[in-house]
Amino acid sequence: MSTLRLEAVSRWYGNVVAVNDVTFDVGPGITGLLGPNGAGKTTLLHMMAGFLAPNAGTVRLDETPTWRHPDLYRSIGFVPEREAVYGFLTCRQFVHATARLHDVADPAAAASRAIAMVDLADAADRAIGGYSKGMRQRAKVAAALVHDPTVLILDEPFNGMDPRQRLHMMDLLRRMAAEGRTILFSSHILEEVERLSDRVLVVVAGRLAAAGDFRRIRRLMTDRPHSFTIRSTDDRALARELLVTPEIEAVELHDGVLTVRTGDYGALTRAVAPAAQRARASLLELRPTDESLESVFSYLVRR
Amino acid sequence: MTAPPDAASGTIYDIGYRHYTGPRLGRRGAITAVIGSALRAAFGLGRSGRSKIIPWGAVILAVLPAFVAIAVRVLAGEILEVTTYETYLWDIGSLLPIFLAAQAPELVVNDIRHHVLPLYFSRPMSRLDYVGAKLAALSLAMLALTLAPVLLLFAGKVLAAQDVVGALGDEIGSLPGIVGNGVMHAVVLAAIGLAISCLAGRRAYAAGAVLALFLIGGVIGAILSEVGGTLADIAPFTNPLTILDGAREWLFGGSAPESPVGVSNVPLPIYGLATLLMLALSSAILFVRYRRITA
């Protein structure tokens, strides 16, 4: 059980501030790091993995600072974003050499295990140089897993993977999280984060914009009304009925799509069914238009 | 208020883009644009100060002997001959590979490395046009070292004389040789530099390869020409600069005292042939490389 702990961390390059006074903990389980390109995700991950020194604040794994403590790599596995690998090695040689660099007791067995975990056994004896993007990505993950780390840091791990590989990798990460490991991955693809993580950290322009369960984050954003689209057998009648409900702030019927906005999440869910009954319409669909991580995210980015 | 984008119907908003419908410059415009930007690259214009050090340093050092010669001429008259039209390029010889090694890769390596060639070839310019434009630009840039200083020396000699018109009459005969030799050096060296550079994966490796060719050729040539005999005969052909010097001597006369050409017994036209061969080989490499490149 390990915890990555950032306290008041800032990092700048010249006069560009990449990370600005960020404080958070990452404990066991899967955490997604979310942010638009250039938000400082990679800088944060590299500081956590000990490849960058924070200009201010501290980055620790449990009690040890990650900067200039190569010993910590016994418990950290890191998957960089850059695609570069030793193209002249086979995946097995690469993972095996990594195991030896980690002084793993039985490097050959550890390599085979790690390669099997990423489902690359069939191609393991081919040079990585000839791999597709997704295969390279998995070879990198295998190398990061070979020493059985308690902390796994992955920078854009799903880049270049096809949907099947993506599902497989998500499964793998979930399994590892269930074993009590601390897993942190970055992404700008919201769907991935939404499907995988219990917890998100949202960074925007170098600052931590939100942290926690994203549905809960959404609910905290009370200054912005929730909006829903509704499909029913009689949208117009339903709209009229909904309009008389005081908690509903706006009803819009535009191009055959009925959209309602409310500041009170619960009130709307309670009001819809009676309104439909009064309008003698059957509800076909009630869908929050912005409950997705996407809308949470775009809200935070815009604020 | 603009309507929110909705799923039911797609809309493309007119946000005022104007399409260009006027005449286009076409192939000629594309070629001049490439020549222009390559010329800027060759002298580090529009780039950081650090990338101007080598090209401008080389140009300044190349011009320096001409200035010194003119100054000596003005102060001391015709007693002392610092340098002549014939030997000038041989004397500044070590600057040419340095300029070439530093700047030829600038023109071609990154276009290949960063896969931007399709952007060129999707314009009305062919692969051959691209190569030709780069070669023209680097040749023009090389003229700053192979022609400009000698022309300066020419102008200085004429203007420093008491009788300017008479001096012009005396010196004008050298002008075809000066121009011809400058252009020959510029074009052949540019072709060699580009041919080596287009094969390298990184600018630094290209620079190393170009330098290696001239360094190694120069050292071997110097040693062999001191050995004497048959080896001294072939010594000039180890170094492109000596071959060019031989061709110059064949075409325009006058020998450079320290050049291995002097101790070699090979007939001068052979140097002309070897020069053509270097040009042909370099062009062939460029041609094949750019025809096969899939970007």
Add this chain to the structure above:
Amino acid sequence: MTSALVSITLRALLNRRRTLGLALLGALLVVVAIIYRLSDPPDAQSLDVTRRLLADFGIGVLLPLVAVIVGTSAIGAELEDGTIVYLLARPVPRRLIVLVKLAISWLVTCLLITPAIVIAGLIGNGDVELAAGYAVASVVGALEYTTVFVALSLVTSRALIVGLAYVVVWEGFVSALFAGTRPISIRQHALAWAEALGGPGAAGSADLEFMTAVVIGAVVVVAAVLVAIRRLETVELRGETA
């Protein structure tokens, strides 16, 4: 741990096309010696010509050229490509990484240069003492060049260009004109070893006292190693764009 480091470094350095090119450069030295020998030169001359071949071509051009390319790609190329992360994200002391990389680039440079020097020396004149002296000079020179270039590649991302400029401008140009700069020319350090060990045939190789060359050379090597270790211990890896 060390063996894995050694095998990765060796394969990275040897697995590339340019190693073949560099080996061809060494072969060129031998070819020139053979051509010279075939011209059936007088004995009196051959010692001097062979010495010049080994000094001007072998030590003066081949050695720095090979060392600058091998030395700057041992760590520099990995930094540029980003593969260095696969060595740094390991519980391996950075000191060890630097020392292994240095040792391997030294070894590779020697493998590419020293046999060519020995063979060319033996073919050119057959004077074993001369060939041996220059062989030692190439090994010592390779150590100093590669350490300096490895350190340089950790200081600047344009190490190869800077290294080439040092070789061509400083060692080739400046130290030919200004004798006072010769004590800080690696070429002169190597040549001093050749002169000291190469027997009578090697006389006049260097313009430097042997002890001066040894002391300055040792200081340069130690300083370069320390700089390299220090730089790798504090090297920062940014993302793709940096």
